[in-house]
Amino acid sequence: MGKEEKGLSVWGLTMLALGTVVGGSFFLGSSVAIRAAGPSVLLSYVIGGILVYFILSALSEMTVSNPVSGSFRTYTEQAFGRGAGFTVGWVYWTGLVLAMSSEATAVSILLRGWFPALPLVLLGSGIIAGVTLLNLLGAKRLSRLESGLAAFKLLAIAAFVLIAAALIAGFGTGGAGAVGLDVVRGQSLFPGGIAGIAGSMLMVMFTYAGFEVLGLAASETGTPGVTIPRAIRYTIILLVGLYLAAIIALFLLLPPAQVSEQVSPFVTALSLYGLGWTGTAMNIVLVSAILSTMLASVFGLGRMLRSLAEEGHTPAWMRDHTDIPYRGILISGGAMLAGLWLGMLLPQGVYLFLVSSGGFSLLFSYVIIMASHYRLRKRHGGPLINQHGLRGYPYTSWIAILSLVAILASMPLIPGQGGGLAAGVMFVVLFAGIYALAALRKARASGRYRRRPLQVPAARVQMEAAEELEGKRERGQ
Numbered sequence: 001m002g003k004e005e006k007g008l009s010v011w012g013l014t015m016l017a018l019g020t021v022v023g024g025s026f027f028l029g030s031s032v033a034i035r036a037a038g039p040s041v042l043l044s045y046v047i048g049g050i051l052v053y054f055i056l057s058a059l060s061e062m063t064v065s066n067p068v069s070g071s072f073r074t075y076t077e078q079a080f081g082r083g084a085g086f087t088v089g090w091v092y093w094t095g096l097v098l099a100m101s102s103e104a105t106a107v108s109i110l111l112r113g114w115f116p117a118l119p120l121v122l123l124g125s126g127i128i129a130g131v132t133l134l135n136l137l138g139a140k141r142l143s144r145l146e147s148g149l150a151a152f153k154l155l156a157i158a159a160f161v162l163i164a165a166a167l168i169a170g171f172g173t174g175g176a177g178a179v180g181l182d183v184v185r186g187q188s189l190f191p192g193g194i195a196g197i198a199g200s201m202l203m204v205m206f207t208y209a210g211f212e213v214l215g216l217a218a219s220e221t222g223t224p225g226v227t228i229p230r231a232i233r234y235t236i237i238l239l240v241g242l243y244l245a246a247i248i249a250l251f252l253l254l255p256p257a258q259v260s261e262q263v264s265p266f267v268t269a270l271s272l273y274g275l276g277w278t279g280t281a282m283n284i285v286l287v288s289a290i291l292s293t294m295l296a297s298v299f300g301l302g303r304m305l306r307s308l309a310e311e312g313h314t315p316a317w318m319r320d321h322t323d324i325p326y327r328g329i330l331i332s333g334g335a336m337l338a339g340l341w342l343g344m345l346l347p348q349g350v351y352l353f354l355v356s357s358g359g360f361s362l363l364f365s366y367v368i369i370m371a372s373h374y375r376l377r378k379r380h381g382g383p384l385i386n387q388h389g390l391r392g393y394p395y396t397s398w399i400a401i402l403s404l405v406a407i408l409a410s411m412p413l414i415p416g417q418g419g420g421l422a423a424g425v426m427f428v429v430l431f432a433g434i435y436a437l438a439a440l441r442k443a444r445a446s447g448r449y450r451r452r453p454l455q456v457p458a459a460r461v462q463m464e465a466a467e468e469l470e471g472k473r474e475r476g477q
């Protein structure tokens with residue numbers, strides 16, 4: 001009973017996931033995907049939704065079987081060993097810390113439009129301190145705040161769809177020109193062909209990224225076997241449904257050729273019909289969206305660091321002994337502050353190179369989730385739980401892994417994302433190297449300690465054998 005009361009509910013967990021996922025990458029970044037694929041970006045969002053369903057189904061199966069705070073990092077360790085668990089955990093943590101320090105900079109720029117007298121570094125530091133301290137309140141209180149912010153973002157998307165429907169129906173168009181099907185009539189549905197869809201998949205997956213927090217929050221639920229699968233189902237339905245509705249509405253208002261990568265496509269679309277005030281409204285939505293993403297990300301970062309500490313992958317003083325990972329949260333917040341200040345000191349190109357690893361770390365984690373699930377299930381000889389596991393296994397596992405690897409490989413084809421792949425690979429090599437060196441040093445140390453006591457008995461045995469042999473010879477004579 002007590003566990004039920006303190007655990008996250010299905011709705012709280014769903015809103016926590018949506019709070020992480022629905023961020024600036026959808027409200028702003030979707031323009032990049034639209035420019036690459038045109039109307040066929042709808043197919044990209046469907047494909048992305050299917051991949052998310054595969055990944056979440058695999059994560060759900062492992063989570064229900066073993067609900068631990070380390071989530072996919074722990075499952076990686078079970079499947080591929082301690083070195084893999086160490087590397088994945090630190091790559092994810094580092095990439096997300098750098099990405100969130102960048103998000104703090106982005107929201108500070110938006111806020112400075114309203115408070116021009118405040119320095120950027122002060123605004124950013126205040127935001128990071130705020131989201132860190134709020135996480136110290138615990139999962140249940142945080143979920144209430146996150147639910148409010150996530151609901152606000154979802155309502156903003158729903159409001160856009162409703163306004164678009166009103167405009168398509170003829171209300172308030174004011175003779176602005178073509179609307180509804182007239183906008184898409186005569187346009188090619190696949191202007192970029194298969195290459196256009198492939199080119200849009202990276203940005204589409206970024207708009208879906210962040211759902212892995214469902215696994216990291218598993219230990220905060222009272223009944224993960226019931227809560228996690230339901231939360232995953234609701235997350236998929238709400239996320240894919242709202243995204244598709246918003247993109248369809250967008251194409252019925254705005255020709256893809258008029259989409260600019262510098263302005264939110266939703267603002268551009270509504271501005272065509274005399275709704276210029278939407279720019280201010282969208283800034284408010286963007287601020288809440290980024291803050292919501294940062295709140296949920298710090299939640300995940302704290303739990304990831306606690307998992308690393310529990311496995312001995314950090315210095316001993318980082319280990320938490322309470323339900324709320326206070327040290328993990330505070331260290332993650334401090335690292336985000338360091339990332340923010342680093343951005344002020346380093347040349348912009350170097351900082352962007354490091355920050356862009358955030359997208360890689362998320363996609364890399366999804367590849368590892370699928371690979372770990374495949375190996376654990378193969379080792380188990382069947383589904384990890386009595387309920388339905390990942391449908392279509394092992395074919396869906398192969399499809400998801402190959403698709404995610406292809407999306408990662410496409411990063412250099414997207415302007416500004418090539419550095420993300422390079423930085424991400426650099427972090428993988430760095431942390432794998434750190435673990436390998438530590439393991440080698442430990443093996444050498446333990447090897448020295450074992451050899452010393454063995455050398456003396458060996459010499460003694462040889463001496464005794466020689467003396468016995470000499471005695472036999474003398475007796476024989």
